[in-house]
Amino acid sequence: MSSALNWKGWSTIALVVGALVIAVFSMPRLESTGPTLSGPEAVALGTAGHELELEALDTGTGLRSLQVRIVSGGGGQTVYDETYAGNLITGAVDSGSTRVAIPLDPRALSLADGTSTLIVTARDWSWRDAGAGNRSEITVQLDVDTKPPRIQTTTGLTYIYRGGAAAATYRVDENTARDGVRVGDRFYPGYPAPGNLGGTGDRVAFFAVEVHAPRDPEIRLEAEDAAGNVATASLNVRLNERRFSEEHLNLSKRFFDRVVPSLAEHTGVTKPNNVEAFQVINRDIRARDEARIQELVAESDPQRYWSETFTQLPNSKVMSRFAEQRRYFESGNEISQATHYGFDLASRAAAPVTAANSGRVIFADDLGIYGNCVLVDHGMGITSLYGHLTDFAVKAGDMVERGQSLGRTGATGLAGGDHLHFAILVGGTYVDPLEWWDARWIQSHIEVKLAAAGR
Numbered sequence: 071m072s073s074a075l076n077w078k079g080w081s082t083i084a085l086v087v088g089a090l091v092i093a094v095f096s097m098p099r100l101e102s103t104g105p106t107l108s109g110p111e112a113v114a115l116g117t118a119g120h121e122l123e124l125e126a127l128d129t130g131t132g133l134r135s136l137q138v139r140i141v142s143g144g145g146g147q148t149v150y151d152e153t154y155a156g157n158l159i160t161g162a163v164d165s166g167s168t169r170v171a172i173p174l175d176p177r178a179l180s181l182a183d184g185t186s187t188l189i190v191t192a193r194d195w196s197w198r199d200a201g202a203g204n205r206s207e208i209t210v211q212l213d214v215d216t217k218p219p220r221i222q223t224t225t226g227l228t229y230i231y232r233g234g235a236a237a238a239t240y241r242v243d244e245n246t247a248r249d250g251v252r253v254g255d256r257f258y259p260g261y262p263a264p265g266n267l268g269g270t271g272d273r274v275a276f277f278a279v280e281v282h283a284p285r286d287p288e289i290r291l292e293a294e295d296a297a298g299n300v301a302t303a304s305l306n307v308r309l310n311e312r313r314f315s316e317e318h319l320n321l322s323k324r325f326f327d328r329v330v331p332s333l334a335e336h337t338g339v340t341k342p343n344n345v346e347a348f349q350v351i352n353r354d355i356r357a358r359d360e361a362r363i364q365e366l367v368a369e370s371d372p373q374r375y376w377s378e379t380f381t382q383l384p385n386s387k388v389m390s391r392f393a394e395q396r397r398y399f400e401s402g403n404e405i406s407q408a409t410h411y412g413f414d415l416a417s418r419a420a421a422p423v424t425a426a427n428s429g430r431v432i433f434a435d436d437l438g439i440y441g442n443c444v445l446v447d448h449g450m451g452i453t454s455l456y457g458h459l460t461d462f463a464v465k466a467g468d469m470v471e472r473g474q475s476l477g478r479t480g481a482t483g484l485a486g487g488d489h490l491h492f493a494i495l496v497g498g499t500y501v502d503p504l505e506w507w508d509a510r511w512i513q514s515h516i517e518v519k520l521a522a523a524g525r
Protein backbone atom coordinates (compact mmCIF):
# COMPACT_ATOMS: atom_id res chain seq x y z
CA MET A 71 0.00 0.00 0.00
CA SER A 72 1.28 3.44 -0.88
CA SER A 73 1.16 6.04 1.86
CA ALA A 74 -1.95 8.23 2.13
CA LEU A 75 -0.02 11.32 1.23
CA ASN A 76 2.08 11.66 -1.84
CA TRP A 77 4.43 14.51 -2.79
CA LYS A 78 1.52 16.67 -3.95
CA GLY A 79 -0.32 16.15 -0.71
CA TRP A 80 2.68 17.16 1.39
CA SER A 81 3.36 20.28 -0.62
CA THR A 82 -0.28 21.35 -0.30
CA ILE A 83 -0.04 21.04 3.48
CA ALA A 84 3.22 22.98 3.47
CA LEU A 85 1.62 25.77 1.44
CA VAL A 86 -1.41 25.94 3.73
CA VAL A 87 0.78 25.99 6.84
CA GLY A 88 3.02 28.63 5.28
CA ALA A 89 0.08 30.80 4.36
CA LEU A 90 -1.29 30.45 7.89
CA VAL A 91 2.07 31.45 9.41
CA ILE A 92 2.23 34.50 7.15
CA ALA A 93 -1.38 35.38 7.91
CA VAL A 94 -0.87 35.05 11.66
CA PHE A 95 2.36 37.07 11.45
CA SER A 96 0.93 39.76 9.23
CA MET A 97 -2.33 40.28 11.15
CA PRO A 98 -0.73 42.67 13.63
CA ARG A 99 1.24 44.25 10.74
CA LEU A 100 -2.11 45.21 9.22
CA GLU A 101 -3.47 46.95 12.36
CA SER A 102 -5.57 49.96 11.44
CA THR A 103 -5.12 52.29 14.44
CA GLY A 104 -3.04 55.38 13.70
CA PRO A 105 -0.71 57.11 16.19
CA THR A 106 -2.25 59.13 19.01
CA LEU A 107 -1.22 62.78 18.78
CA SER A 108 -1.57 65.40 21.46
CA GLY A 109 -0.67 69.06 21.53
CA PRO A 110 -2.15 72.44 22.44
CA GLU A 111 -5.35 73.67 20.82
CA ALA A 112 -3.79 77.01 20.02
CA VAL A 113 -0.41 78.69 20.24
CA ALA A 114 0.13 82.45 20.63
CA LEU A 115 3.45 83.32 19.05
CA GLY A 116 5.20 86.56 19.94
CA THR A 117 8.61 88.02 19.13
CA ALA A 118 10.29 85.86 21.77
CA GLY A 119 9.12 82.69 19.99
CA HIS A 120 7.55 79.59 21.48
CA GLU A 121 8.33 75.89 21.82
CA LEU A 122 5.51 73.79 20.41
CA GLU A 123 5.24 70.70 22.61
CA LEU A 124 3.83 67.58 20.99
CA GLU A 125 3.42 63.99 22.06
CA ALA A 126 2.99 61.02 19.71
CA LEU A 127 2.32 57.42 20.67
CA ASP A 128 1.54 54.30 18.66
CA THR A 129 0.88 51.15 20.67
CA GLY A 130 0.49 48.96 17.54
CA THR A 131 3.42 48.85 15.16
CA GLY A 132 5.02 51.96 16.63
CA LEU A 133 5.67 55.52 15.48
CA ARG A 134 7.25 55.85 12.04
CA SER A 135 7.25 59.55 11.26
CA LEU A 136 6.14 62.94 12.53
CA GLN A 137 5.69 66.05 10.46
CA VAL A 138 4.59 69.61 11.26
CA ARG A 139 3.55 72.09 8.59
CA ILE A 140 2.38 75.67 8.86
CA VAL A 141 -0.41 76.43 6.43
CA SER A 142 -1.62 79.96 5.86
CA GLY A 143 -3.50 81.69 3.07
CA GLY A 144 -0.35 82.21 1.04
CA GLY A 145 0.94 78.62 1.19
CA GLY A 146 2.76 76.33 3.55
CA GLN A 147 6.13 75.37 4.97
CA THR A 148 7.42 72.34 6.82
CA VAL A 149 8.87 73.15 10.23
CA TYR A 150 9.49 69.61 11.43
CA ASP A 151 9.98 66.33 9.57
CA GLU A 152 11.34 63.29 11.36
CA THR A 153 11.41 59.58 10.56
CA TYR A 154 12.00 57.20 13.43
CA ALA A 155 14.03 53.95 13.46
CA GLY A 156 12.10 50.80 12.58
CA ASN A 157 10.94 48.61 9.66
CA LEU A 158 7.85 46.93 8.25
CA ILE A 159 8.75 43.50 9.70
CA THR A 160 9.37 44.31 13.36
CA GLY A 161 7.88 47.84 13.62
CA ALA A 162 9.39 50.74 15.56
CA VAL A 163 12.64 50.24 17.48
CA ASP A 164 11.43 52.54 20.23
CA SER A 165 7.80 51.76 21.07
CA GLY A 166 7.33 54.34 23.84
CA SER A 167 5.74 57.74 23.50
CA THR A 168 7.70 60.42 21.68
CA ARG A 169 7.81 63.98 22.97
CA VAL A 170 9.18 66.79 20.90
CA ALA A 171 9.56 70.51 21.54
CA ILE A 172 9.69 72.34 18.23
CA PRO A 173 11.03 75.91 18.42
CA LEU A 174 8.89 78.38 16.50
CA ASP A 175 10.49 81.74 15.78
CA PRO A 176 8.27 84.11 13.79
CA ARG A 177 11.24 85.98 12.32
CA ALA A 178 13.19 82.85 11.28
CA LEU A 179 10.03 81.42 9.72
CA SER A 180 9.11 84.76 8.08
CA LEU A 181 5.64 84.59 9.62
CA ALA A 182 3.38 87.60 9.27
CA ASP A 183 1.06 88.62 12.10
CA GLY A 184 -2.27 86.83 11.89
CA THR A 185 -3.84 83.42 12.28
CA SER A 186 -2.64 80.33 10.46
CA THR A 187 -2.80 76.59 11.09
CA LEU A 188 -0.21 74.08 12.21
CA ILE A 189 -0.93 70.64 10.75
CA VAL A 190 0.69 67.81 12.69
CA THR A 191 0.75 64.42 10.96
CA ALA A 192 2.17 61.08 12.04
CA ARG A 193 2.40 57.60 10.52
CA ASP A 194 3.05 54.17 12.04
CA TRP A 195 4.77 51.02 10.71
CA SER A 196 1.51 49.27 9.72
CA TRP A 197 1.23 47.72 6.24
CA ARG A 198 -1.95 49.69 5.66
CA ASP A 199 -2.18 52.34 2.95
CA ALA A 200 -0.06 50.20 0.60
CA GLY A 201 2.72 49.99 3.20
CA ALA A 202 2.83 53.72 4.03
CA GLY A 203 1.22 53.15 7.44
CA ASN A 204 -1.81 54.55 9.23
CA ARG A 205 -1.95 58.34 9.19
CA SER A 206 -3.12 60.58 12.05
CA GLU A 207 -3.53 64.33 12.02
CA ILE A 208 -4.26 67.13 14.46
CA THR A 209 -4.38 70.85 13.83
CA VAL A 210 -3.19 73.64 16.12
CA GLN A 211 -4.32 77.23 15.70
CA LEU A 212 -1.31 79.51 15.38
CA ASP A 213 -1.79 83.16 16.31
CA VAL A 214 1.23 85.20 15.36
CA ASP A 215 1.41 88.55 17.14
CA THR A 216 4.75 90.33 17.10
CA LYS A 217 3.31 93.69 18.08
CA PRO A 218 3.79 94.49 21.79
CA PRO A 219 0.81 95.96 23.63
CA ARG A 220 0.81 99.70 24.15
CA ILE A 221 0.78 100.97 27.69
CA GLN A 222 0.77 104.61 28.63
CA THR A 223 0.44 106.41 31.92
CA THR A 224 -2.48 108.72 32.63
CA THR A 225 -1.06 109.55 36.06
CA GLY A 226 0.95 112.65 36.89
CA LEU A 227 3.68 112.84 39.49
CA THR A 228 3.02 110.34 42.27
CA TYR A 229 4.49 110.47 45.76
CA ILE A 230 4.98 107.28 47.72
CA TYR A 231 6.56 106.53 51.07
CA ARG A 232 8.69 103.52 51.82
CA GLY A 233 6.23 101.13 53.48
CA GLY A 234 3.37 103.00 51.82
CA ALA A 235 1.10 102.66 48.81
CA ALA A 236 0.00 104.62 45.75
CA ALA A 237 -2.36 104.31 42.80
CA ALA A 238 -1.35 104.45 39.14
CA THR A 239 -3.76 104.91 36.27
CA TYR A 240 -2.82 104.01 32.72
CA ARG A 241 -4.21 102.86 29.40
CA VAL A 242 -3.64 99.67 27.40
CA ASP A 243 -4.63 99.22 23.75
CA GLU A 244 -5.26 95.47 23.69
CA ASN A 245 -6.35 92.62 25.93
CA THR A 246 -3.34 91.73 28.02
CA ALA A 247 -2.31 88.59 29.87
CA ARG A 248 -1.09 90.90 32.64
CA ASP A 249 -0.53 94.61 33.14
CA GLY A 250 0.35 96.71 36.13
CA VAL A 251 3.19 98.33 38.02
CA ARG A 252 6.58 96.76 38.61
CA VAL A 253 8.49 97.83 41.72
CA GLY A 254 11.87 96.10 41.71
CA ASP A 255 11.18 92.37 41.59
CA ARG A 256 7.54 92.71 42.66
CA PHE A 257 4.65 93.08 40.23
CA TYR A 258 1.35 94.74 41.15
CA PRO A 259 -1.46 93.77 38.75
CA GLY A 260 -3.88 96.35 37.42
CA TYR A 261 -7.67 96.20 37.14
CA PRO A 262 -10.22 97.93 34.93
CA ALA A 263 -10.69 101.50 36.15
CA PRO A 264 -14.17 102.16 37.60
CA GLY A 265 -16.53 102.53 34.67
CA ASN A 266 -14.31 100.57 32.29
CA LEU A 267 -15.91 97.18 31.64
CA GLY A 268 -13.46 95.85 29.06
CA GLY A 269 -9.98 94.35 29.13
CA THR A 270 -8.53 97.34 27.28
CA GLY A 271 -8.70 101.05 27.96
CA ASP A 272 -8.30 102.71 31.34
CA ARG A 273 -6.80 100.64 34.12
CA VAL A 274 -5.73 101.21 37.70
CA ALA A 275 -3.07 99.47 39.79
CA PHE A 276 -2.36 99.91 43.47
CA PHE A 277 1.31 99.43 44.23
CA ALA A 278 3.61 99.64 47.24
CA VAL A 279 7.24 99.98 48.21
CA GLU A 280 8.06 97.21 50.64
CA VAL A 281 9.67 98.23 53.94
CA HIS A 282 12.87 96.34 53.08
CA ALA A 283 12.88 97.11 49.32
CA PRO A 284 16.30 98.10 47.90
CA ARG A 285 17.22 101.76 48.05
CA ASP A 286 16.13 102.97 44.60
CA PRO A 287 13.74 100.36 43.25
CA GLU A 288 12.82 100.66 39.60
CA ILE A 289 9.14 101.61 39.36
CA ARG A 290 7.51 101.32 35.93
CA LEU A 291 4.42 100.25 34.03
CA GLU A 292 4.48 96.84 32.38
CA ALA A 293 2.10 94.98 30.08
CA GLU A 294 2.35 91.52 28.50
CA ASP A 295 0.02 90.11 25.86
CA ALA A 296 -1.01 86.49 25.28
CA ALA A 297 1.87 86.02 22.81
CA GLY A 298 4.40 87.00 25.48
CA ASN A 299 5.27 90.43 24.02
CA VAL A 300 6.22 92.75 26.88
CA ALA A 301 5.94 96.53 26.84
CA THR A 302 7.07 98.94 29.53
CA ALA A 303 6.44 102.61 30.14
CA SER A 304 7.82 105.01 32.68
CA LEU A 305 5.88 106.22 35.67
CA ASN A 306 6.75 109.47 37.38
CA VAL A 307 7.12 108.39 41.00
CA ARG A 308 8.98 110.10 43.81
CA LEU A 309 9.87 107.76 46.67
CA ASN A 310 10.15 109.35 50.08
CA GLU A 311 12.55 107.44 52.28
CA ARG A 312 11.48 106.72 55.81
CA ARG A 313 13.11 105.16 58.83
CA PHE A 314 11.29 102.79 61.09
CA SER A 315 11.72 102.64 64.83
CA GLU A 316 13.47 99.86 66.64
CA GLU A 317 11.71 98.19 69.52
CA HIS A 318 13.36 96.04 72.21
CA LEU A 319 11.06 93.44 73.67
CA ASN A 320 12.08 91.81 76.92
CA LEU A 321 10.18 88.55 76.95
CA SER A 322 8.85 87.56 80.37
CA LYS A 323 9.05 84.26 82.19
CA ARG A 324 5.28 84.14 82.02
CA PHE A 325 5.49 84.42 78.20
CA PHE A 326 7.91 81.48 77.98
CA ASP A 327 5.96 79.42 80.53
CA ARG A 328 2.45 80.03 79.23
CA VAL A 329 2.39 81.32 75.64
CA VAL A 330 5.29 79.47 74.00
CA PRO A 331 4.55 75.85 75.07
CA SER A 332 0.94 75.83 73.87
CA LEU A 333 1.83 77.64 70.60
CA ALA A 334 4.74 75.21 70.04
CA GLU A 335 2.41 72.26 70.48
CA HIS A 336 -0.24 73.88 68.29
CA THR A 337 2.20 74.59 65.44
CA GLY A 338 4.07 71.27 65.69
CA VAL A 339 7.37 72.71 66.98
CA THR A 340 9.35 70.37 69.21
CA LYS A 341 12.47 71.84 70.83
CA PRO A 342 14.26 70.95 74.08
CA ASN A 343 13.52 74.35 75.63
CA ASN A 344 11.07 77.21 75.23
CA VAL A 345 13.65 79.76 74.05
CA GLU A 346 14.57 77.55 71.09
CA ALA A 347 10.89 76.83 70.46
CA PHE A 348 10.20 80.57 70.36
CA GLN A 349 13.11 81.11 67.94
CA VAL A 350 11.70 78.48 65.57
CA ILE A 351 8.17 79.88 65.85
CA ASN A 352 9.29 83.47 65.29
CA ARG A 353 11.39 82.54 62.25
CA ASP A 354 10.12 79.36 60.55
CA ILE A 355 6.45 79.34 61.57
CA ARG A 356 6.25 83.08 60.82
CA ALA A 357 7.72 82.46 57.35
CA ARG A 358 5.30 79.57 56.77
CA ASP A 359 2.33 81.73 57.81
CA GLU A 360 3.44 84.63 55.62
CA ALA A 361 3.73 82.25 52.65
CA ARG A 362 0.17 81.10 53.34
CA ILE A 363 -1.01 84.74 53.42
CA GLN A 364 0.71 85.35 50.07
CA GLU A 365 -1.25 82.42 48.60
CA LEU A 366 -4.51 83.72 50.06
CA VAL A 367 -4.14 87.28 48.73
CA ALA A 368 -2.70 86.29 45.33
CA GLU A 369 -6.11 86.58 43.61
CA SER A 370 -8.15 89.66 44.41
CA ASP A 371 -11.58 90.58 43.09
CA PRO A 372 -11.41 93.14 40.25
CA GLN A 373 -14.15 95.39 41.63
CA ARG A 374 -13.57 98.00 44.28
CA TYR A 375 -15.81 97.07 47.22
CA TRP A 376 -15.18 100.21 49.26
CA SER A 377 -15.70 103.92 48.89
CA GLU A 378 -15.10 105.30 52.38
CA THR A 379 -11.98 105.64 54.52
CA PHE A 380 -10.77 102.53 56.34
CA THR A 381 -11.49 102.48 60.07
CA GLN A 382 -9.37 101.70 63.10
CA LEU A 383 -10.75 99.33 65.77
CA PRO A 384 -13.25 101.48 67.73
CA ASN A 385 -12.07 102.84 71.11
CA SER A 386 -8.66 101.27 70.69
CA LYS A 387 -5.25 102.38 71.85
CA VAL A 388 -2.19 101.94 69.62
CA MET A 389 0.23 99.57 71.34
CA SER A 390 2.58 99.01 68.43
CA ARG A 391 3.01 100.68 65.05
CA PHE A 392 3.70 99.54 61.50
CA ALA A 393 7.15 98.21 60.58
CA GLU A 394 8.72 98.45 64.01
CA GLN A 395 12.00 96.57 63.89
CA ARG A 396 11.54 94.20 66.79
CA ARG A 397 14.46 92.72 68.72
CA TYR A 398 13.53 90.06 71.22
CA PHE A 399 15.49 89.60 74.48
CA GLU A 400 15.48 86.88 77.09
CA SER A 401 17.43 87.52 80.32
CA GLY A 402 19.34 90.29 78.52
CA ASN A 403 20.32 88.15 75.52
CA GLU A 404 18.99 88.93 72.05
CA ILE A 405 17.35 85.74 70.81
CA SER A 406 15.31 86.78 67.73
CA GLN A 407 14.29 89.60 65.37
CA ALA A 408 11.26 90.38 63.22
CA THR A 409 9.57 93.24 61.42
CA HIS A 410 6.13 94.03 62.82
CA TYR A 411 4.01 94.49 59.70
CA GLY A 412 0.87 95.85 61.35
CA PHE A 413 -0.67 97.81 64.19
CA ASP A 414 -1.36 96.32 67.60
CA LEU A 415 -4.61 97.80 68.89
CA ALA A 416 -5.89 97.25 72.41
CA SER A 417 -9.41 97.80 73.60
CA ARG A 418 -11.22 95.95 76.39
CA ALA A 419 -10.86 92.15 76.37
CA ALA A 420 -13.03 90.31 73.84
CA ALA A 421 -14.03 93.58 72.16
CA PRO A 422 -15.88 93.32 68.84
CA VAL A 423 -13.52 93.41 65.85
CA THR A 424 -15.09 95.37 63.03
CA ALA A 425 -14.35 95.22 59.30
CA ALA A 426 -12.19 98.25 58.42
CA ASN A 427 -14.07 98.53 55.16
CA SER A 428 -16.50 96.63 52.92
CA GLY A 429 -15.28 93.53 51.18
CA ARG A 430 -15.36 89.77 50.90
CA VAL A 431 -14.04 87.47 53.67
CA ILE A 432 -11.43 85.22 52.06
CA PHE A 433 -10.20 83.52 55.24
CA ALA A 434 -11.51 82.99 58.79
CA ASP A 435 -9.50 80.26 60.46
CA ASP A 436 -6.41 79.43 62.48
CA LEU A 437 -3.24 80.96 60.97
CA GLY A 438 -0.28 79.98 63.18
CA ILE A 439 1.34 83.01 64.83
CA TYR A 440 -1.71 85.12 63.95
CA GLY A 441 -4.00 82.72 65.85
CA ASN A 442 -7.64 82.99 64.81
CA CYS A 443 -7.33 85.28 61.82
CA VAL A 444 -9.68 86.94 59.33
CA LEU A 445 -8.66 88.25 55.91
CA VAL A 446 -10.99 90.59 53.99
CA ASP A 447 -10.48 91.23 50.27
CA HIS A 448 -11.52 94.80 49.45
CA GLY A 449 -10.94 94.28 45.72
CA MET A 450 -8.22 95.49 43.32
CA GLY A 451 -5.48 93.86 45.40
CA ILE A 452 -6.24 95.45 48.78
CA THR A 453 -6.64 93.12 51.77
CA SER A 454 -7.06 93.73 55.52
CA LEU A 455 -5.91 91.25 58.17
CA TYR A 456 -7.22 90.77 61.73
CA GLY A 457 -5.18 88.53 64.06
CA HIS A 458 -5.35 86.92 67.56
CA LEU A 459 -9.20 86.73 67.64
CA THR A 460 -11.07 84.82 70.33
CA ASP A 461 -13.76 83.69 67.91
CA PHE A 462 -15.33 84.37 64.52
CA ALA A 463 -18.58 86.06 63.51
CA VAL A 464 -17.97 85.42 59.78
CA LYS A 465 -16.79 82.65 57.50
CA ALA A 466 -14.82 82.58 54.24
CA GLY A 467 -16.99 83.74 51.35
CA ASP A 468 -19.12 86.17 53.40
CA MET A 469 -19.58 89.70 52.09
CA VAL A 470 -19.09 92.21 54.90
CA GLU A 471 -19.96 95.87 55.31
CA ARG A 472 -17.66 98.47 56.78
CA GLY A 473 -18.07 98.29 60.59
CA GLN A 474 -19.61 94.80 60.58
CA SER A 475 -18.40 92.46 63.34
CA LEU A 476 -15.86 89.81 62.29
CA GLY A 477 -15.37 88.28 65.75
CA ARG A 478 -13.88 89.31 69.09
CA THR A 479 -10.36 90.32 70.10
CA GLY A 480 -8.24 87.80 71.97
CA ALA A 481 -4.73 86.46 72.48
CA THR A 482 -4.63 83.41 70.18
CA GLY A 483 -1.37 82.75 68.31
CA LEU A 484 1.83 84.61 69.19
CA ALA A 485 0.33 87.21 71.52
CA GLY A 486 1.24 88.26 75.06
CA GLY A 487 -2.25 89.58 75.85
CA ASP A 488 -5.66 90.48 74.44
CA HIS A 489 -5.27 92.78 71.41
CA LEU A 490 -5.97 93.04 67.71
CA HIS A 491 -3.14 92.74 65.20
CA PHE A 492 -4.35 94.76 62.20
CA ALA A 493 -2.57 94.86 58.86
CA ILE A 494 -3.23 96.02 55.30
CA LEU A 495 -1.70 94.40 52.24
CA VAL A 496 -1.52 95.91 48.77
CA GLY A 497 -0.77 93.33 46.09
CA GLY A 498 0.69 91.07 48.79
CA THR A 499 2.92 93.78 50.32
CA TYR A 500 2.29 95.00 53.86
CA VAL A 501 1.69 98.75 53.94
CA ASP A 502 1.19 101.31 56.68
CA PRO A 503 -2.52 101.32 57.73
CA LEU A 504 -2.15 104.98 58.77
CA GLU A 505 -2.52 105.99 55.12
CA TRP A 506 -5.73 104.00 54.72
CA TRP A 507 -7.19 105.41 57.95
CA ASP A 508 -6.53 108.95 56.72
CA ALA A 509 -9.45 110.52 54.79
CA ARG A 510 -7.19 113.20 53.28
CA TRP A 511 -4.65 110.66 52.03
CA ILE A 512 -7.45 108.54 50.47
CA GLN A 513 -8.83 111.65 48.78
CA SER A 514 -5.56 113.01 47.39
CA HIS A 515 -3.77 109.73 46.58
CA ILE A 516 -6.65 107.55 45.38
CA GLU A 517 -9.98 109.28 44.74
CA VAL A 518 -8.48 112.10 42.68
CA LYS A 519 -6.67 109.59 40.45
CA LEU A 520 -9.61 107.23 40.03
CA ALA A 521 -11.87 110.14 39.13
CA ALA A 522 -9.38 111.37 36.52
CA ALA A 523 -8.97 107.91 34.94
CA GLY A 524 -10.97 107.68 31.76
CA ARG A 525 -11.44 111.39 31.33
Ligand SMILES: [Zn+2]
Nearest residue numbers: 412413414491
Ligand atom coordinates in the same frame (compact mmCIF):
# COMPACT_ATOMS: atom_id res chain seq x y z
ZN1 LIG B 1 1.00 92.70 66.07
